[in-house]
Amino acid sequence: MVFPARGVTASRKFIDAEAQPSFRDMIAAGGFAVDALQLRVSLEGLRNQRITVHNVRVSGLRREDIPTGALVKIPGQGVPTNQMAFAMDAAKPVAHQVVEGVEVDRAFFDNEFIDLADGEKTVLVLRFHTELWAYAFDVAIDYEIGGRLLTQPVPRTTDQPYRVAAGVCFGDSFLAKLSSADRQRLGSLRYNEISEVAGMAVEADGSQHYRMERADPARHCAG
Numbered sequence: 001m002v003f004p005a006r007g008v009t010a011s012r013k014f015i016d017a018e019a020q021p022s023f024r025d026m027i028a029a030g031g032f033a034v035d036a037l038q039l040r041v042s043l044e045g046l047r048n049q050r051i052t053v054h055n056v057r058v059s060g061l062r063r064e065d066i067p068t069g070a071l072v073k074i075p076g077q078g079v080p081t082n083q084m085a086f087a088m089d090a091a092k093p094v095a096h097q098v099v100e101g102v103e104v105d106r107a108f109f110d111n112e113f114i115d116l117a118d119g120e121k122t123v124l125v126l127r128f129h130t131e132l133w134a135y136a137f138d139v140a141i142d143y144e145i146g147g148r149l150l151t152q153p154v155p156r157t158t159d160q161p162y163r164v165a166a167g168v169c170f171g172d173s174f175l176a177k178l179s180s181a182d183r184q185r186l187g188s189l190r191y192n193e194i195s196e197v198a199g200m201a202v203e204a205d206g207s208q209h210y211r212m213e214r215a216d217p218a219r220h221c222a223g
Contacts, residue, residue: 001031002165005069005192014072015195017212021072028158032067032165036129039139039162041154043124045116047145053114055142056124058086058093059153064134066165068189071220072212073196084108088130088137088164095126103127131174132182134165169221191217 001023003011010029014021045051084095085103095108116122126139138161139154156162168189175183198213 001026001072001074002034002067002191003029003031003070003072004067011070011072015070015193015214017195020074020197020212023074024157026072027163028160030160030163031072032134032163034071034165035131035167036127037162037164039126039128039154041124041126041139041141042121043114043116043141044121045118048118049146050118051116052144053116053141054144054149055109056084056095056126057140057142058088058128059138059140060161061088061093061135061137062161064136064165066134066168066186066189068168068191070193071191071195071217073194073215075197083125084127086126086128088128088135089132093128098127128162128164130164130166132166132178132186134163136161136163138162191220193217194220 001014003014003026011026011031014026014029014031041056043053083098085098086093086095087103097104097106097108097112114122114124128135128137138156141152141154143150143152166186168186168191170186170189175187178186194215194217195212196215197211199211
């Protein structure tokens with residue numbers, strides 16, 4: 001999770017934390033997921049009619065500069081297979097199919113839809129990724145019931161929009177594919193501060209948690 005330089009005051013408690021902070025608390029404080037954000041969205045048919053989902057889409061999209069104020073590096077949480085992926089750097093991000101864990105150049109809802117009978121449940125796993133910018137956004141679901149077309153916003157986990165930002169370790173081969181303006185914009189980016197997992201800590205009651213410590217930003221992209 002990364003915070004803008006203007007938000008470092010709000011992120012100070014996470015940077016200085018000795019134990020791993022929660023993802024939700026960092027989102028609420030204005031943090032951006034790095035490289036990709038994964039959401040699990042639970043759907044349930046609660047009507048006495050069939051519901052047909054025609055689209056899952058990004059809404060209220062706002063592009064921002066990549067934040068470099070403070071990076072809090074925490075390990076992944078064992079992610080399940082993504083069902084849909086959104087390339088946020090596209091002119092219009094849409095849900096793409098994921099086949100055997102690989103995103104393919106085929107819109108998910110071009111040939112598919114999701115049907116839910118009364119009482120039926122399903123879980124959507126959505127991945128929003130970027131290589132070039134940072135984004136704040138919401139997610140909406142367009143569906144049909146009884147011949148009516150409706151939209152349901154996906155509830156936020158906090159009062160903040162969802163956020164994702166490109167990481168700042170750009171290899172030479174990646175930069176070579178970009179325009180000169182993008183190379184100049186991205187090539188010199190570095191985080192001002194970094195906190196990362198340094199091992200496990202065991203409390204007196206036997207509970208365990210990740211132990212955090214400060215890291216050298218100059219070595220973040222080394223190797």
